[in-house]
Amino acid sequence: MTVLEKATPIPAGRREWSEPVKRNLGLVGVLIAILAVGAITRPDLFLDLDWLWRNELLILTQASAIGVITVGMTFVMIGGGIDLSVGALVALTSVWCTTVATQQFGSLGMIFTAVVVGVIAGSLNGVLIAYGRLVPFIATLAMLVAARGLAQMISGKLTQRVDVANQFINQLSFNKILGIPALVLIMLAVGVLGWILLNRTTFGRRTFAIGGNPEAARLAGINIRRHLVLLYALSGLCCGIAAIIVVSLSSAGAADHGDLYELDAIAAAIIGGTALSGGRGTIVGSLLGVVIFKGITNLFIVNNLEQEYQLIVKGAIIVAAVLIQQFRVSSLRRRTSG
Amino acid sequence: MRGTAAEVVLELQGIVKDFPGVRALDGVDLEVRAGEVHCLLGQNGAGKSTLIKVLSGAHRPDAGRIMWLGEEVSFARPQAAMRAGIATIYQELDLVEGLSVADNVFLGREPAGLGFVHRGRMREAARGVLTRLGHGEIPVDREVAKLPSAAKQIVSMARALSMDARLLIMDEPSAVLAHDEVANLFRVIRELTAQGIAVIYISHRLEEIRDIGDRVTVLKDGRTSAANLDAKGTPTRELVSKMTGRTIEYVFPPRPDHSPGAELLAVEGLSLAGEFHDVSLKVHAGEIVGIAGLVGSGRSELLETIYGARRAGAGTVRVAGQELRPGDVRAAVRQGLGMAPEERKSQALVLDDPVYRNITLATFGRFASAGFTSHGRERTAAVRIADELQVRPPGVERPVRTLSGGNQQKVVVGRWLLGGTRLLLLDEPTRGVDVGARAELYEVIRRLVADGVGILLVSSEVPEVLGLADRVLVMREGRLIHEAEASTLDEHTVLDMVMAGSLLETENAV
Ligand SMILES: Nc1ncnc2c1ncn2[C@@H]1O[C@H](COP(=O)(O)OP(=O)(O)OP(=O)(O)O)[C@@H](O)[C@H]1O
Numbered sequence: 001m002t003v004l005e006k007a008t009p010i011p012a013g014r015r016e017w018s019e020p021v022k023r024n025l026g027l028v029g030v031l032i033a034i035l036a037v038g039a040i041t042r043p044d045l046f047l048d049l050d051w052l053w054r055n056e057l058l059i060l061t062q063a064s065a066i067g068v069i070t071v072g073m074t075f076v077m078i079g080g081g082i083d084l085s086v087g088a089l090v091a092l093t094s095v096w097c098t099t100v101a102t103q104q105f106g107s108l109g110m111i112f113t114a115v116v117v118g119v120i121a122g123s124l125n126g127v128l129i130a131y132g133r134l135v136p137f138i139a140t141l142a143m144l145v146a147a148r149g150l151a152q153m154i155s156g157k158l159t160q161r162v163d164v165a166n167q168f169i170n171q172l173s174f175n176k177i178l179g180i181p182a183l184v185l186i187m188l189a190v191g192v193l194g195w196i197l198l199n200r201t202t203f204g205r206r207t208f209a210i211g212g213n214p215e216a217a218r219l220a221g222i223n224i225r226r227h228l229v230l231l232y233a234l235s236g237l238c239c240g241i242a243a244i245i246v247v248s249l250s251s252a253g254a255a256d257h258g259d260l261y262e263l264d265a266i267a268a269a270i271i272g273g274t275a276l277s278g279g280r281g282t283i284v285g286s287l288l289g290v291v292i293f294k295g296i297t298n299l300f301i302v303n304n305l306e307q308e309y310q311l312i313v314k315g316a317i318i319v320a321a322v323l324i325q326q327f328r329v330s331s332l333r334r335r336t337s338g
Numbered sequence: 339m340r341g342t343a344a345e346v347v348l349e350l351q352g353i354v355k356d357f358p359g360v361r362a363l364d365g366v367d368l369e370v371r372a373g374e375v376h377c378l379l380g381q382n383g384a385g386k387s388t389l390i391k392v393l394s395g396a397h398r399p400d401a402g403r404i405m406w407l408g409e410e411v412s413f414a415r416p417q418a419a420m421r422a423g424i425a426t427i428y429q430e431l432d433l434v435e436g437l438s439v440a441d442n443v444f445l446g447r448e449p450a451g452l453g454f455v456h457r458g459r460m461r462e463a464a465r466g467v468l469t470r471l472g473h474g475e476i477p478v479d480r481e482v483a484k485l486p487s488a489a490k491q492i493v494s495m496a497r498a499l500s501m502d503a504r505l506l507i508m509d510e511p512s513a514v515l516a517h518d519e520v521a522n523l524f525r526v527i528r529e530l531t532a533q534g535i536a537v538i539y540i541s542h543r544l545e546e547i548r549d550i551g552d553r554v555t556v557l558k559d560g561r562t563s564a565a566n567l568d569a570k571g572t573p574t575r576e577l578v579s580k581m582t583g584r585t586i587e588y589v590f591p592p593r594p595d596h597s598p599g600a601e602l603l604a605v606e607g608l609s610l611a612g613e614f615h616d617v618s619l620k621v622h623a624g625e626i627v628g629i630a631g632l633v634g635s636g637r638s639e640l641l642e643t644i645y646g647a648r649r650a651g652a653g654t655v656r657v658a659g660q661e662l663r664p665g666d667v668r669a670a671v672r673q674g675l676g677m678a679p680e681e682r683k684s685q686a687l688v689l690d691d692p693v694y695r696n697i698t699l700a701t702f703g704r705f706a707s708a709g710f711t712s713h714g715r716e717r718t719a720a721v722r723i724a725d726e727l728q729v730r731p732p733g734v735e736r737p738v739r740t741l742s743g744g745n746q747q748k749v750v751v752g753r754w755l756l757g758g759t760r761l762l763l764l765d766e767p768t769r770g771v772d773v774g775a776r777a778e779l780y781e782v783i784r785r786l787v788a789d790g791v792g793i794l795l796v797s798s799e800v801p802e803v804l805g806l807a808d809r810v811l812v813m814r815e816g817r818l819i820h821e822a823e824a825s826t827l828d829e830h831t832v833l834d835m836v837m838a839g840s841l842l843e844t845e846n847a848v
């Protein structure tokens with residue numbers, strides 16, 4: 001029987017964009033607005049296409065480390081958790097991969113070390129949360145403190161420069177492929193892989209399910225604990241990759257690298273539409289969030305405004321993003337349940 | 339007083355409500371009199387819940403008039419409707435899980451002086467209302483999250499009752515109630531109507547409507563398809579055809595010659611402290627075993643324990659001879675078990691995800707190759723199931739949140755019908771599902787069984803257990819007290835066993 005067919009008059013010809021796509025289009029709009037503000041306040045620079053291109057590449061390069069971290073953070077947040085330790089893990093891995101001992105193994109050895117240390121530290125987060133039943137906030141807060149401490153211990157609070165022998169690492173930040181900085185390409189690659197993992201694999205499906213309704217996921221036979229460990233390991237992996245980027249940019253590892261990166265990453269993810277309560281979010285949105293942040297910072301710099309204003313505006317943006325999100329959710333709820 | 343003479347308290351005219359892409363209400367008329375029980379009948383997705391949400395101020399209508407006590411009103415929010423004397427019990431429970439029972443009963447209306455809540459008075463009053471509902475035993479200080487679902491339903495009824503409303507709206511209150519609870523509910527409803535309070539009652543169970551209803555309004559596709567029918571006298575055939583536009587030959591498909599295959603599930607001496615004790619049972623391939631019992635008799639807990647969602651205190655569960663690790667859902671799923679749990683929202687659905695993803699929540703791995711999911715194949719399979727179970731409105735891309743209650747239930751059950759399941763544990767599979775779709779669901783279950791799937795079914799509706807199952811187990815207070823072929827039992831005997839049990843205590847068959 002076709003009882004309700006009639007009750008579904010989806011207007012023909014008007015394709016409905018899905019909610020996340022609409023949001024991402026909105027974020028692109030914000031980026032354009034940022035450019036427009038730049039063009040109005042500094043027409044001398046922003047209307048100079050050559051300068052503009054260089055400037056945008058610079059923004060992207062500066063965004064690359066946070067961008068990579070945000071990809072991992074997005075996974076963790078969609079899975080219903082949060083990772084406060086990302087900044088500290090960047091510091092720890094940057095220090096570990098630049099010790100004298102590690103550097104003897106060459107550039108590849110350094111990259112390998114950064115990645116492995118990141119994954120192990122992230123897994124530890126995951127084990128504490130999944131098997132130790134700590135709330136993610138506490139577990140990763142503890143990791144934040146401990147990892148920073150360990151980084152200071154290993155480095156003796158000294159900056160560890162990259163050897164000349166490992167020029168490859170330093171070169172990364174100068175190299176360009178087809179005119180695009182290598183670091184930006186790394187971020188893009190991580191973004192693309194993250195997108196595929198999230199949207200096209202069973203891993204991604206489990207992530208959404210666990211964040212959306214953990215009990216339903218459990219009763220559907222999904223191994224929640226193992227998946228949580230993998231999620232935090234993934235975040236740790238991203239921190240390792242980000243550490244390489246940071247080391248490359250600064251030619252050194254240091255215990256104070258990655259300071260407050262967790263805030264930037266979480267804020268970017270939220271601006272990008274990732275729900276703090278889990279179950280919703282997109283990689284594209286998160287990366288747009290990162291670029292918006294950096295773009296605004298850039299606006300302040302080219303207009304020679306004080307750093308303080310920058311921070312205040314950033315704070316305001318985070319609040320606005322969360323308010324918009326809550327408004328959407330509650331209006332959705334109001335329309336649907338009672 | 340239940341005559342034509344009674345005053346009309348509520349009149350709806352041409353109510354329209356649009357949701358994005360769906361017109362849920364398309365001109366509904368309704369007239370409710372003081373002191374009557376006015377039943378709303380209609381298929382899943384016909385618009386019943388939406389209509390009462392419009393009435394209770396949860397939704398704003400896009401067109402139409404609401405006349406309340408002779409005046410045109412428009413409720414901007416639920417509080418406005420409450421203040422006007424309209425109390426609502428929603429289909430989906432709307433309690434704050436972290437608060438106590440008393441807090442929930444008086445949420446937003448706490449008896450207070452100078453901003454301080456009179457806790458004592460509040461608890462006293464809550465106890466009073468619960469007692470009136472026949473459930474004085476529910477502790478008013480208990481956190482609501484810790485109550486079983488039937489008790490939650492009582493609490494939400496207590497809340498509506500405590501409002502001293504002139505109109506009480508109940509959206510499928512009986513869906514989570516056991517037989518005796520429903521009797522209790524009806525007693526309270528009769529008390530209320532005797533005082534001139536009007537009741538709007540929604541249910542998919544026609545027997546209930548005959549029992550408690552005075553008049554019936556039938557909704558179909560968001561329109562009033564018949565108004566003010568006599569609840570007692572209108573033939574079932576007429577009601578069903580007004581609802582569905584067709585007649586239903588039979589509800590339960592004819593039982594095929596019963597020849598169960600090999601033993602599929604063997605439960606031995608299974609116990610869970612405080613829930614059930616020393617339960618042994620068997621399910622064979624191609625067999626439906628039904629468990630009859632009251633809510634709280636440990637039936638759901640038994641299913642959950644077999645499934646590994648709870649860890650048994652003692653006993654073993656074997657599937658095709660293989661012992662399952664206790665408390666390990668994944669092991670059970672690997673062995674081909676599936677379970678449709680009792681509480682769809684909290685236990686089964688990812689509400690913001692589209693329908694098809696919810697249907698494939700347990701099986702998306704099977705449609706994947708090398709870890710890569712296949713949206714195409716998943717969707718095709720989901721569309722097939724959704725069509726078979728008539729999930730309405732069609733289209734598997736909508737968030738499951740936007741489906742009506744009965745349609746959400748179909749999604750939960752549909753998840754396990756995708757194939758690959760050897761043994762299906764069904765906990766109240768037809769809760770909130772309308773008559774037509776119910777027949778369809780039974781059909782699908784029968785077909786599965788014909789293919790050799792074993793089914794263990796729990797239902798509060800005795801006719802369902804008797805009509806569908808081959809073998810029936812009766813459970814009371816955590817023990818299996820009787821086992822028999824379904825054909826040898828009738829509703830009355832089973833109800834007697836389920837409730838009093840005194841007659842049959844001696845012939846403990848299991
Ligand atoms: N928030 C929403 N967004 C979109 N569509 C909705 C929303 N809420 C309800 N609908 C649609 O409106 C229609 C009516 O739904 P409603 O919940 O009123 O049905 P119902 O008669 O209560 O069904 P049931 O017997 O299954 O509870 C359905 O097609 C449903 O999918």
Ligand SMILES: [Mg+2]
Pocket residue numbers: 386387388429509742743744
């Ligand atoms: Mg409904």
